[in-house]
Amino acid sequence: MRLVFAGTPEAALPALDLLACSGHDLLAVITRPDARSGRGRTLSLSPAKVRALEFGLPVWTPASVRDPELQSQLAQLAPDACPVVAYGNLIPPAALAIPAHGWINLHFSLLPAWRGAAPVQHALIAGDEITGATTFRLEAGLDTGPVFGTLTERIRPADTAGDLLERLSYAGAQLLLATLDGIAAGTLTPVPQPADGISLAPKIDVADARLDLAQPAFAIERRIRGCTPAPGAWTMFRGERLKLGPVTLRGPEADPLPPGELRVTKSRVELGTATVPLVLQQVHPLGKKPMPAPDWARGVRIAPGERVDLPPGTVR
Template structure:
């Protein structure tokens, strides 16, 4: 089939590699426009667009996919199908109708669970033991279309969102190609999603990423892992914001009030509503990440000081 791929961030690269190696013809890539990044705020290509540039594949970067110029070019390219992974914009009916087989989306959850922008982060945050990926027919509703195929993936006790997403990006790429093969062969039919089990996964904000020390230790652990690497879990110390890497709940430790710090020789403990957690990496503003023990040693933390 003639394919146009739609996607933007680095997580789409395994899917692009898999499509390039498949029997299908990749004729163009649709991605979000170049965006300012870094201290200089210079415009930077998305990972998907940069991948296509390196291979001489046409890149389309409409501000909105309903723009007439974009729709006209889509018709000219005449794709049989548009596979989608993390494109980042709502696709209007006028665009959905152009390919013979529509737009087929790889989503990183077992639909109808965790519809929305941050399915992996919400699965980690809520303590799910199993998640997966789904390939479904894109329609106007938010991740509501019928499903062609799924795969499952265990969530490990120490998984961050980044760890889990890396695995799903690779396994999901294989699922996406298998579904496209089956669509071309006419051997697969999309099945409607169940009415039960619907949950939503809105984007995780910076405010969501603030650690709540009054939560039990398992919830503190989950929040930090869910927000790693982005947007990055944070708390404040001495009035300044610091970012935290994953922590380790500690069962046999002195009882501490929520947020209270205890600096020991080989670990730094922070109190929660239940048992303390041992801090991992700490990153102060403008500094490189460092082990919590080095951070505490450099600041000479006094008894009674706390995270907020």
């Protein structure tokens, strides 16, 4: 089939690589515009754009797929399908209608669970034991289209969002290729999503990643894993943001520690929660590189009973 691929971050690369080397005809890549990042505000290309240029493919970077020029270019190419992996932009109905077989999205959850921009992060924060990936045809609703295929993936106890997304991106690339092969062969028909089991996974921003240390330790640990590597779970220490992760939980035999209070021994740094203390493995102070928690604690000389700053409204 004639394909135009849409994707942006690293998670899109396994699928882009596989499709570029498949028996399908990859015509072009749509990705987000170049963006400025870092302290120097250097203009950077999306990972998908970098890879597409390496393949010698035409790259389109519209601010919106509503752009009439983009839609005209797409119509002229007349693709049979547009595979999508983490593109990061809504596809309007006029563009959805252009490819003969529609836009085929690879979504990193078992739909209808975790519809939205951050399915992997929300699955971890919620404590799910199983997740997966789904290929489905895009329609006007948010991740509501009919499903072509799924795969399942066990969530491991120490998985971060980065770990889990990496595994799903590679397994999902195979699922996407198999889906496109089935569509081309006429052997695959999508089925509607069930009406029950729907959950939403909106984007997690920096404010969402702030830790509430008055919660149970297990909930805090899940949020840390779900926000790693981005945007990074954090709290405040001496008036500056401090990112945390990974962490482990002490057992029920551990001496209790008030929420937010730090306890330092020769070998570890503990942080109090509503239940058992957390053992900090790594911390990332503002403006510095990540470091082992004991090294950080020795450097800042934590006083007995000193606390990180709790979110506003927390009872100390």
